[in-house]
Amino acid sequence: MEILKAKGIVKRFPGVVAVNNVDFEIYENEIVSLIGENGAGKSTLIKIITGVLKPDAGEILVNGEKVEFHSPVEAFEKGISVIHQELNLCDNLTVAENIFLAYEVVNGKKRNLFSRVNESTMYERSKELLELIGAKFPPDVLVRELTTAQRQMVEICKALVKEPRVILMDEPTSSLTVEEAERLFEVINMLKQRGISIVFVSHRLDEVMRISDRIVVMRDGKRVGELKKGEFDVDTIIKLMVGREVEFFPHGIETKPGKVALEVRNLRWKDRVKNVSFEVRKGEVLGFAGLVGAGRTETMLLIFGVNKKESGEIFVNGKKVEIESPEDAIKMGIGLIPEDRKIQGLVLKMTVKDNIVLPSLKDISKWHLVLDEEKEEKISEEFVERLAIKTPSIYQITENLSGGNQQKVVLAKWLATKADILIFDEPTRGIDVGAKAEIHRIIRELAAQGKAVIMISSELPEILNLSDRIVVMWEGEITAVLDNKEKKVTQEEIMYYASGQRKQNGRVA
Numbered sequence: 001m002e003i004l005k006a007k008g009i010v011k012r013f014p015g016v017v018a019v020n021n022v023d024f025e026i027y028e029n030e031i032v033s034l035i036g037e038n039g040a041g042k043s044t045l046i047k048i049i050t051g052v053l054k055p056d057a058g059e060i061l062v063n064g065e066k067v068e069f070h071s072p073v074e075a076f077e078k079g080i081s082v083i084h085q086e087l088n089l090c091d092n093l094t095v096a097e098n099i100f101l102a103y104e105v106v107n108g109k110k111r112n113l114f115s116r117v118n119e120s121t122m123y124e125r126s127k128e129l130l131e132l133i134g135a136k137f138p139p140d141v142l143v144r145e146l147t148t149a150q151r152q153m154v155e156i157c158k159a160l161v162k163e164p165r166v167i168l169m170d171e172p173t174s175s176l177t178v179e180e181a182e183r184l185f186e187v188i189n190m191l192k193q194r195g196i197s198i199v200f201v202s203h204r205l206d207e208v209m210r211i212s213d214r215i216v217v218m219r220d221g222k223r224v225g226e227l228k229k230g231e232f233d234v235d236t237i238i239k240l241m242v243g244r245e246v247e248f249f250p251h252g253i254e255t256k257p258g259k260v261a262l263e264v265r266n267l268r269w270k271d272r273v274k275n276v277s278f279e280v281r282k283g284e285v286l287g288f289a290g291l292v293g294a295g296r297t298e299t300m301l302l303i304f305g306v307n308k309k310e311s312g313e314i315f316v317n318g319k320k321v322e323i324e325s326p327e328d329a330i331k332m333g334i335g336l337i338p339e340d341r342k343i344q345g346l347v348l349k350m351t352v353k354d355n356i357v358l359p360s361l362k363d364i365s366k367w368h369l370v371l372d373e374e375k376e377e378k379i380s381e382e383f384v385e386r387l388a389i390k391t392p393s394i395y396q397i398t399e400n401l402s403g404g405n406q407q408k409v410v411l412a413k414w415l416a417t418k419a420d421i422l423i424f425d426e427p428t429r430g431i432d433v434g435a436k437a438e439i440h441r442i443i444r445e446l447a448a449q450g451k452a453v454i455m456i457s458s459e460l461p462e463i464l465n466l467s468d469r470i471v472v473m474w475e476g477e478i479t480a481v482l483d484n485k486e487k488k489v490t491q492e493e494i495m496y497y498a499s500g501q502r503k504q505n506g507r508v509a
Contacts, residue, residue: 001027001028002025002026002027002028002061002064003026003027003028003062003063003079003165003166003197004025004026004049004060004061004062004080004165004166005023005024005025005026005060005061006022006023006024006025006045006048006049006058006059006060007023007058007059007060007061008021008022008023008057008058008059009021009022009023009024009045009048009055009057009058009060010022010055010056010057010058011041011044011045011048011053011055011056012056015392016221017221018041018044018221019041019044019045019048019055019221020041020220020221020222021057021058021222022041022045022058022218022221022222022223023223024045024049024216024223026166026197026199027197027214028195028197029192029195029197030192030197030198030213030214031188031189031192031197031198031200031211031212031213031214032197032198032199032200032212032213032214032215032216033199033200033201033202033208033211033212033214033215033216034046034199034200034201034216034218035201035202035203035205035208035215035216035217035218035237035241036217036218036219036241036432037219037241037242037402037404037432037433037434037435038402038403038404038405038431038432038435039220039390039402040218040219040220040221040241040432041218041220041221041222042201042218043170043201045218046082046168046170046199046201048060049069049075049080049168050069050072050075050080050082050168051069051070051071051072051073051074051075052071052072054070062078062079062080073102076162076164077162079162079163079164079165079166080164080165080166080168081158081159081160081162081164081166081167081168082159082167082168082169082170083152083155083156083158083159083167083168083169083170083172084170085170085171085172085174085430087148087151087152087155088155089143089151089154089155090143091142091143091144092142092143092144093142093143094139094140094141094142094143095126095130095137095138095139095140095141095142095143095146095154095157096119096122096123096126096139096140097122098143098154098158099122099125099126099129099139099154099157099158099161100122100125100126100161101158103161103162104117104118104122105117105118105121105122105125106118122139123139123140125161126139126157127139129157129160129161130153130157132160132190133153133156133157133160133187133190133191134183134186134187135150135153135154135157137150148175148176148180149176149177149180149183149184152172152176152180152184153187156187164196165195165196165197166196166197166198166199167191167196167197167198167199168198168199168201169188169198169199169200169201170201171201171202171203171430172184172200172202173202173204173207174202174203174429174430177291177292181207185207185210185211188200188211189211200212203430203431203432203433203436205234205237205238205433208237209232209234209237212229212232213228213229214226214227214228214229215227215228215232215237217237217240217241219240219241219242219243224240224243225240227240238433241432241433241434242432242433242434248433248436248437248440248461248465249440249461249465249466250437250440250441250444253441253444253445253448254448255283255284255285255444255447255448255468256283256448257281257282257283257284257468258281258282258283258450259281259282259317259318260279260280260281260282260315260317260318261280261281261282261316261317261420261421261452262279262280262303262314262315262316262334262421262452262454263278263279263314263315263318264276264277264278264279264299264303264312264313264314264315265277265312265313265314265315266311266312266313267299267302267303267309267311267312267313267314268309268310268311268312269298269302269307269308269309269310270310271476272295272298272476273295273298273299273302273309273476274295274475274476274477275312275477276295276299276312276473276476276477276478277478278471278478278481280421280452280453280454281452282420282450282451282452283447283448283450283451283452284447284452284453284468284469285443285444285447285453285454285455285466285467285468286452286453286454286455286467286468286469286470286471287455287456287457287463287464287466287467287469287470287471287484288300288454288455288456288457288463288470288471288473289457289460289463289470289471289472289473289494289498290472290473290474290498291474291498291499292458293475294473294474294475294476294498295473295475295476295477296425296456296473297339297425297456298476299473300336300423300425300454300456303323303329303334303423304323304326304329304334304336304423305323305324305325305326305327305328305329306326308324316332316333316334316421330359330417330419332421333417333418333419333420333421334419334421334422334423335359335413335414335415335417335419335421335422335423336414336423336425337407337410337411337414337422337423337424337425337427338410338425339425339426339429339456341403341406341407341410342399342406345406345407345410346398346406346409346410347398348397348398348399349397349398349399350397350398351394351395351396351397351398352380352384352389352391352393352394352395352396352398352401352409353376353377353380353394353395355398355409355410355413356379356380356383356384356394356409356412356413356416357376357379357380357413357416358413359413359414359416359417360379360413360416360417363417364376364379377394379416380394380412381394383412383415383416384412386412386415387408387411387412387415387442388408388438389401389405389408389409389412390402390405391405402431402432402435403430403431403432403435404431404432404434404435404436404438404439405435407427407428407431407435407439408435408438408439408442411442419451420450420451420452421451421452421454422446422451422452422453422454423454423455423456424443424453424454424455424456424457425456426456426457426458427439427443427455427457428440428457428459428462440462440465440466443455443466444466447468455467460491460494460495463494464484464488464489464490464491464494467484468483468484468485469481469482469483469484469485470482470484470489470494472494472497472498473498474497474498474499474500475500479497479498479500479501479502479503480497480502480503481503482494482497482503
């Protein structure tokens with residue numbers, strides 16, 4: 001039985017049809033995944049279903065009855081809840097206060113200005129919801145004290161307050177560890193058993209194939225296919241999503257490691273980075289593998305000057321340097337493509353052009369006083385073309401681009417500085433399969449051009465297929481450096497060293 005049906009949905013924005021005559025149905029007691037590349041129209045469709053946006057054409061039916069949602073509150077009242085990728089919680093409120101935000105339980109039958117909130121009832125109900133999904137923290141703890149995975153649990157409890165029929169989850173595992181994602185899948189299956197249907201949106205195809213009863217694929221604003229359990233196949237899904245064959249790990253792009261570009265000796269910072277020593281050469285990709293909390297990102301933030309090392313030495317092209325700030329790192333030819341591009345890598349409200357030239361303003365200004373707009377445009381246009389950034393123009397606001405194209409803008413700004421040492425931290429997190437393949441190709445091409453590339457990734461196939469050598473870390477220390485050119489490293493080897501076992505014979509060159 002159909003719980004919800006969206007028929008002939010159309011949504012236009014200036015210059016683009018985001019959703020083009022799309023049908024989407026949700027059946028009772030199912031997990032349906034909605035997938036597609038960035039810009040395919042998934043998020044727009046979800047916003048229409050949940051009352052955030054009003055469609056230009058089409059209709060929505062709930063239990064066969066036509067409805068018009070003018071706000072998420074109206075959709076919520078009809079049993080449709082949503083958990084957005086960017087968690088919407090108030091850090092300074094307790095878990096219980098967040099769960100019941102805007103739906104507070106009050107004393108008396110009617111809510112008015114003089115109503116008193118019934119905190120004990122909210123506490124007890126929150127406790128029941130937390131226990132239902134297996135959360136191990138109390139309702140009276142402040143949200144700011146919770147981990148990302150625990151915050152995700154609070155969002156699920158918020159969605160359960162009105163006993164929904166449908167919960168839409170947008171990229172729910174994007175910031176979770178493997179173990180935390182496993183726990184979320186257990187919760188999702190438990191909710192399904194309780195009669196709640198789930199719409200699961202994710203770029204991680206292994207998760208989609210594992211958890212779904214049905215998969216609906218969108219491309220360029222249209223629904224292009226549907227697959228049922230037993231029909232799932234990675235190649236079929238990718239072809240539906242991108243409309244072509246995709247080569248994830250490019251072959252034939254040979255790298256020739258040369259002189260040492262960056263060397264780190266005995267780097268220390270708090271208890272997160274402990275006597276870390278390694279080197280990366282021009283013309284190679286040095287992969288960093290390890291479990292969450294291994295100290296990989298913290299090491300790179302020290303090299304880039306975001307955090308100040310407590311001890312240790314850094315050498316760039318054989319010369320000892322002191323990096324006190326990102327500005328120092330930029331002057332030395334180091335660029336960082338950070339894990340969180342939206343917060344750390346871009347100014348989303350600025351244009352593509354402004355983001356690309358941001359670190360290079362001193363170099364492209366006249367007398368270091370007046371910006372050379374003609375030069376700004378030339379540089380921006382060059383890198384938009386070079387990296388095939390899909391944007392209507394260099395004057396497009398960056399937040400309007402897809403995740404993959406935003407990632408390319410971050411890369412463009414460092415290439416514009418002529419950086420020779422590039423650090424990629426989780427370069428393909430949260431981007432679609434087509435953009436992922438492009439980023440893979442770019443990484444290998446940069447190394448082939450003589451750049452020294454450091455790449456942190458939690459995806460082992462990415463590490464194994466793109467890296468010339470692999471550094472494995474555990475609890476702030478390097479446990480092994482593995483040569484991936486002479487003898488192909490296996491996932492089992494990486495996990496062995498990532499769990500704290502050490503390579504006995506020292507580093508492998």
